[in-house]
Structures are given as C-alpha cells and as structure tokens.
Amino acid sequence: MTRRAGWAAPTAVAALLLSSCGMVGALGDDDAGAQTATVGVLVPASGWQQADGEAVLAAVRAAVEETAGDVGGWTVEVVAVDEGEKGEAAADAVTELVDGDAVAVIGGLTTPGVRAAQPVLDDEDVLFVSPADVVPEHTLGADPTAPLRPYRSYFRTAVGEEPPAAALARYAVSGLGAEAVAVVDGGDPAEARAFSAAVDDAGGTVVASGADAATVVAKAETEGATAVFVAGDHEGAATVDRQLRASGLEATLLGATALSGDPDDGGDDEDRPRDGAVRAQPAQLDATAGVRSGRLAEDIGAALGEFGAAAYDAGTAVGTVLARCLPPASSASSARRGCLGEMSQLDFAGATGEVAFDEFGDRSGGSVRFSVLRDGAWQVVGVDG
Incomplete structure (x- = not known):
C-alpha cells in the first residue's frame, strides 16, 4: 500500500x-x-x-x-x-x-x-x-x-533536446582535440549556427565558414583547421570531402544530417566519405x-x-x-x-x-550517438546524454 x-x-x-x-x-x-x-x-x-x-x-x-x-x-x-x-x-x-x-x-x-x-x-x-x-x-x-x-x-x-550538431561540436573540441574547425553551410544555416556556437562554448575556434566549400577548405588549410563540419545534405558532404582530398588537408570530416544514412547511399566511390569521418545521430525513442x-x-x-x-x-x-x-x-x-x-x-x-536503460543509466535510444566511418561502415564511438 x-x-x-x-x-x-x-x-x-x-x-x-x-x-x-x-x-x-x-x-x-x-x-x-x-x-x-x-x-x-x-x-x-x-x-x-x-x-x-x-x-x-x-x-x-x-x-x-x-x-x-x-x-x-x-x-x-x-x-x-x-x-x-x-x-x-x-x-x-x-x-x-x-x-x-x-x-x-x-x-x-x-x-x-x-x-x-x-x-x-x-x-x-x-x-x-x-x-x-x-x-x-x-x-x-x-x-x-x-x-x-x-x-x-x-x-x-x-x-x-540539444541539436546533434551542437553535441558533435563539443565532441570535436573535447574528444577529438579539434581546437580549430571550419564550417561549410551546405544548405542548413540553422545547423551551421548551432555547431559554430557550440564550438565557441566548448573553447574551440571557427577559423573559416561559408557556403562555398572550396573557399572554406582553402582557408581551413591556411588556418590549420583539423576538422571541417558540413551542414546540410549528403551532396554537400560529398563536395566538401572531394575538396579535402584535392587540397591534401588532413582534417576530420564532421556532419549530422549531411552524413546520415548508409555510406553506400552516395553512389560512386568518389561521392562516399572517406574512412575517419565522424557523424552525430539524434536521440530517437521508440514510439x-x-x-x-x-x-x-x-x-x-x-x-x-x-x-x-x-x-x-x-x-x-x-x-x-x-x-x-x-x-x-x-x-x-x-x-x-x-x-x-x-x-x-x-x-x-x-x-x-x-x-x-542502457549500460550508462541513460534512456536506450535517448542519447545523441557519435559514429566514425571505418572500412565503409559506421561504428559507434561515443554517446552524449
């Protein structure tokens, strides 16, 4: 009773x-x-x-x-x-x-x-x-x-209720040690802003930003950026990835919406992100x-x-x-x-x-998940409550 x-x-x-x-x-x-x-x-x-x-x-x-x-x-x-x-x-x-x-x-x-x-x-x-x-x-x-x-x-x-892009910014600065990052707005200005603001809050610096991938990557190389975030869709991520390959800049490709889905969804090999790319997936509770x-x-x-x-x-x-x-x-x-x-x-x-509940005491499916692309498949490497 x-x-x-x-x-x-x-x-x-x-x-x-x-x-x-x-x-x-x-x-x-x-x-x-x-x-x-x-x-x-x-x-x-x-x-x-x-x-x-x-x-x-x-x-x-x-x-x-x-x-x-x-x-x-x-x-x-x-x-x-x-x-x-x-x-x-x-x-x-x-x-x-x-x-x-x-x-x-x-x-x-x-x-x-x-x-x-x-x-x-x-x-x-x-x-x-x-x-x-x-x-x-x-x-x-x-x-x-x-x-x-x-x-x-x-x-x-x-x-x-934090946007996955903001959680990814924290992960990039604190987890990946990316103190200098670049941001490409590939069609989602709100996502780009959320990422940039969270980088600042985490103690990092956005050294290059804009909608033109070539221009942003070029400045990222000059400023020593070690990560490049893409806001928008898969096409935008493929474009930035090609620019990174062409420039030779050793920077981690980051994305939330832009890197959703299966790597094979990109079609040709040149449109698929390289191994080492990191994405954030939103919390998703089962109905x-x-x-x-x-x-x-x-x-x-x-x-x-x-x-x-x-x-x-x-x-x-x-x-x-x-x-x-x-x-x-x-x-x-x-x-x-x-x-x-x-x-x-x-x-x-x-x-x-x-x-x-998962092994950490959080709601199963209720945390932003971070994954890295390895051997053509996404592997979860961390979670954010």
Missing part, C-alpha cells in the same frame, strides 16, 4: 516553509504494522522551479501508487525533500533519507543538486532517477571518447502504443510542467522495481541492491515513449 507523506527537510524552518507550498499529502494510519520503504522526491520547494517541483511530485505519487500500491507487507511512502533553489540543500536532504528507510530518490531538477546527491545515494546503493538532468558527464564521465559510468545507482528518464501521455495531466490532477511526463515514467520505473524487490527483503536497506539490479532489466511503454 502506498502512503503519502509531507516534506522531509533538514531544519524546522525549512519544514515550516515547505508545509505551506501546497505539496503535502495526508498521512494515513491504516498501514500500522507494515514495513515502510521511502521514495524521496528531490525537488526545489521554492523559487522559480517550485511549480515544476509540484508537477514532479504529483506525477511520481500517481505512478508509484499505481505500480507499488499493493506490495504485500509493505507501505511505500512518497516523501518530498527540498533540494534548494540552487541545489544547495540536496546533500543534507538525501543523507537524512539514506539514514532511514529510503529505497529510491526521484528528482534532481538542478545540476548542483544532482551532483551533490549522486555520491551520497550511490554509496548506500539507493536508486536515483532524474526526470530533468541531461548533463552528459553525470552518466558518461568526463571523457566523451571513453564513456565511463560514474555512479551505478544513477538513471534518468530525461532526454535532451509506444497505448501510452497515457495525452490524458496524463487529467489522470494525476495536476499540470505536468516541463518534467511531469518524464517524472511519471521515473515513478513507474521505481514503482515497478519496488513491486519486485521489496517482497523478498527483510528491510528497506536490505532491498536496495536488489532494486538496483531490477532497474537495469526494465522495458515498458511509458508516457514519453519506450522506457529502457
């Missing part, structure tokens, strides 16, 4: 503040004698993200009640905890939870909050699922060319039949906000896991490792699409 609880806060002042924000559910006392497992909902209780926090809490409660509302011998209690407006309260909040009967935490709407909670929860094997975080380093580690999962207890149902996303706001009786649907999927994932890992456990703390093991096995039709 699921029981609602109010806010858990590290101080009495915070508790008083939080109790007035309209997010406190009533406690039932018909669960006496049942063991209790707590699901913490880590969201800001005040500030500009308070409304998003309320939506996340409502969605999680609805999903957990639906999936773990009848676990024999157990009461699953959903408790809201304040991460602070800038994540400053997250570490203390989750520390208090793990010292009790927490089995999972859902939330983390701020980057500092996620980073503060991750090591605390991971040390105690407490499942942590964010419906909002899309920072690549949080699941893939610091080096995009050699992804390494930092915390095995961390998962996320969020999917980033699911019969999902409730269209009625979800009505079902949970609250506005979804930016993260509500992903929070509902996070709650469904956690509730499904608890229904499996709690019955054989003797205590909440002893159930934690089993819950982590069950999480990686999930695959269900969620409100945001197919929900399953």
Whole structure:
C-alpha cells in the first residue's frame, strides 16, 4: 500500500516553509504494522522551479501508487525533500533519507543538486532517477571518447533536446582535440549556427565558414583547421570531402544530417566519405502504443510542467522495481541492491515513449550517438546524454 507523506527537510524552518507550498499529502494510519520503504522526491520547494517541483511530485505519487500500491507487507511512502533553489540543500536532504528507510530518490531538477546527491545515494546503493538532468558527464564521465559510468545507482528518464550538431561540436573540441574547425553551410544555416556556437562554448575556434566549400577548405588549410563540419545534405558532404582530398588537408570530416544514412547511399566511390569521418545521430525513442501521455495531466490532477511526463515514467520505473524487490527483503536497506539490479532489466511503454536503460543509466535510444566511418561502415564511438 502506498502512503503519502509531507516534506522531509533538514531544519524546522525549512519544514515550516515547505508545509505551506501546497505539496503535502495526508498521512494515513491504516498501514500500522507494515514495513515502510521511502521514495524521496528531490525537488526545489521554492523559487522559480517550485511549480515544476509540484508537477514532479504529483506525477511520481500517481505512478508509484499505481505500480507499488499493493506490495504485500509493505507501505511505500512518497516523501518530498527540498533540494534548494540552487541545489544547495540536496546533500543534507538525501543523507537524512539514506539514514532511514529510503529505497529510491526521484528528482534532481538542478545540476548542483544532482551532483551533490549522486555520491551520497550511490554509496548506500539507493536508486536515483532524474526526470530533468541531461548533463552528459553525470552518466558518461568526463571523457566523451571513453564513456565511463560514474555512479551505478544513477538513471534518468530525461532526454535532451540539444541539436546533434551542437553535441558533435563539443565532441570535436573535447574528444577529438579539434581546437580549430571550419564550417561549410551546405544548405542548413540553422545547423551551421548551432555547431559554430557550440564550438565557441566548448573553447574551440571557427577559423573559416561559408557556403562555398572550396573557399572554406582553402582557408581551413591556411588556418590549420583539423576538422571541417558540413551542414546540410549528403551532396554537400560529398563536395566538401572531394575538396579535402584535392587540397591534401588532413582534417576530420564532421556532419549530422549531411552524413546520415548508409555510406553506400552516395553512389560512386568518389561521392562516399572517406574512412575517419565522424557523424552525430539524434536521440530517437521508440514510439509506444497505448501510452497515457495525452490524458496524463487529467489522470494525476495536476499540470505536468516541463518534467511531469518524464517524472511519471521515473515513478513507474521505481514503482515497478519496488513491486519486485521489496517482497523478498527483510528491510528497506536490505532491498536496495536488489532494486538496483531490477532497474537495469526494465522495458515498458511509458508516457514519453519506450522506457529502457542502457549500460550508462541513460534512456536506450535517448542519447545523441557519435559514429566514425571505418572500412565503409559506421561504428559507434561515443554517446552524449
């Protein structure tokens, strides 16, 4: 049976503040004698993200009640905890939870909050699922060319909306070491702008840009560019590749839309990119039949906000896991490792699409993928959350 609880806060002042924000559910006392497992909902209780926090809490409660509302011998209690407006309260909040009967935490709407909670929860094997975080380093580690999962207890149902070209720019600068790059606009100015802006943000420099491939490649050679990005279609990529061959410039050909599809789609050999080209493919979640996303706001009786649907999927994932890992456990703390093991096995039709997790804890199919062309075939070499 699921029981609602109010806010858990590290101080009495915070508790008083939080109790007035309209997010406190009533406690039932018909669960006496049942063991209790707590699901913490880590969201800001005040500030500009308070409304998003309320939506996340409502969605999680609805999903957990639906999936773990009848676990024999157990009461699953959903408790809201304040991460602070800038994540400053997250570490203390989750520390208090793990010292009790927490089995999972859902939330983390701020980057500092996620980073503060991750090591605390991971040390105690407490499942942590964010419906909002899309920072690549949080699941893939610091080096995009050699992804390494930092915390095995961390998962996320969020999917980033960043253009693949922007993710590729970061990968080029940080992963390939291309500090000087050139950009050819082969018919998609928005893609060219997204790539160029992301290069600047990553600390690289666009040393040549324009629509004429020959002119851009010539300047790229003069300026020492080590990568050339093509925005547009396959024809544009073939043109730039021919210019690179003719000039002898040793630069990596980069593309998103321009390098989509199979290498053989280019026709003649001279129209196919050379081995070593790198492309970015967009996140693509499998569509699911019969999902409730269209009625979800009505079902949970609250506005979804930016993260509500992903929070509902996070709650469904956690509730499904608890229904499996709690019955054989003797205590909440002893159930934690089993819950982590069950999480990686999930695959269900969620409100945001197919929900399953890859080896890094990200949504399967929900990350931008980087591939390099080797022996005429694309091989995945990295992912970006």
